[in-house]
Amino acid sequence: MGTAERRGAPEESVAVRSQAERRRGAPDRDIPAPARAEEAAEGERRQEYRPLWVEEPARRHPLPDPVRTAAVRAVLVIAVTLVQAMVAFLCTLAGSWLAFPMVISGVASTVVATWAVVDVWVTRQVWNQRYGVVSEPSSTARALRRERRARRRQERASLREQERIRRRGGAGQLSHS
Template sequence: MGTAERRGTSEAEGTTALVARRDADTAGDGAAEQEERAYYRPLWIEEPARRRRLPDPVRTSAVRAVLIIAVTLIQAVVAFLCTMAGSWLAFPMVVSSVVSTVVATWGVLDVWVTRQVWNQRNGVVSEPSSTARALRRERRVARRRARAAERAQARIRRRGGTGQLSHP
C-alpha cells in the first residue's frame, strides 16, 4: 500500500489494512486466525484523567511538604535506633526530629494555604455548585448579549435604518 493510498486514513487504519491484506494473501490459514490477526490493538489506550492536575504553586508546595515529611520520618527512625543502641547521637537526633516535625507541620499547612489562595484567586472549578463557575457563566452570557446588541446596532447603521419604525 503506497503513501498516496494511505493519505486519507490514519496510521492505525493503514496498519490494520496491511495486516488484513497480508492475511488475505496467506492461504491455508483458518478464518478465525485471519480475523484475529486483522484486528489491530495498540500497545496502550490513553484514558482521560480522573481528576484535574494540581496548579503549579500547589504542586510545588506539595512536593516540598512530601520531601520534608520524608526527611522527618528518616530522622525519627534514626533517633529511635540511636536511642535503642545507647549512642551519643540519640539526643541531637531527637531534638532535630522535634524541629523537623514542626517544619513538616508548616509544610502541610503551606500546601493547604496555597491551595485555598489559588482557589480564591482563580475560582473553584472542580465543584459543580461552584459560585465562581456561576459568576463566570453570568459574565459570559452578559458579554454575548452585549456583542449581539452591538452587532444589531451596527447592522442597523449600515442599512441606514431601513425597516425601522424609529431610530434609537
C-alpha cells in the same frame, strides 16, 4: 479489538477486555499457537500495533502548579522527618551518643513538616481565591444586571438618535422641504 474501539469505550476495564479476547480465542503471548503462516503474521501485526496502555480521561482536574510544587515539597520534608525519627529511635535503642541530637533535629523537622503541610493548604486556598472561583450569581443579581444592561442600551440608542438628528443639521426638523 482495535485502538479506536478501545478509545470509544474508556469505561471498559482491562479485565473485561482480556476475558473478551480469551473468549474469541486470542492466543497467549508466551505460548506459540500452532497456526497457519498467514494467521501467525496477522497475529503479530495485531500485537505490533497494540498500545502499551490506554489513556482514559481524568475524573478530576490536576492540581495547579503552585499547589503541586508545595505538595511535593511537603512530601519530601515529611519523608526526611520520618527517616530522622527512625534514626533517632534506632540510636536510642542502641544507646548511641547520636540519639539526643537526632531527637532534637527530629523535633525541628516536625515543626518544618507541619509548616509544609500548612503551606500546601494555604497555597491551595490562595490559588482558589485568585483563579479558581466560579461565580454563579443568584437570580436576583442576574435580573438586576439584565435591567442595567437594558437601561444602558436604551441610553446609547437615544444618544445615537440625537447624534443622527444633529448630523442632519436640523434641530427638530421633521421634513426635508
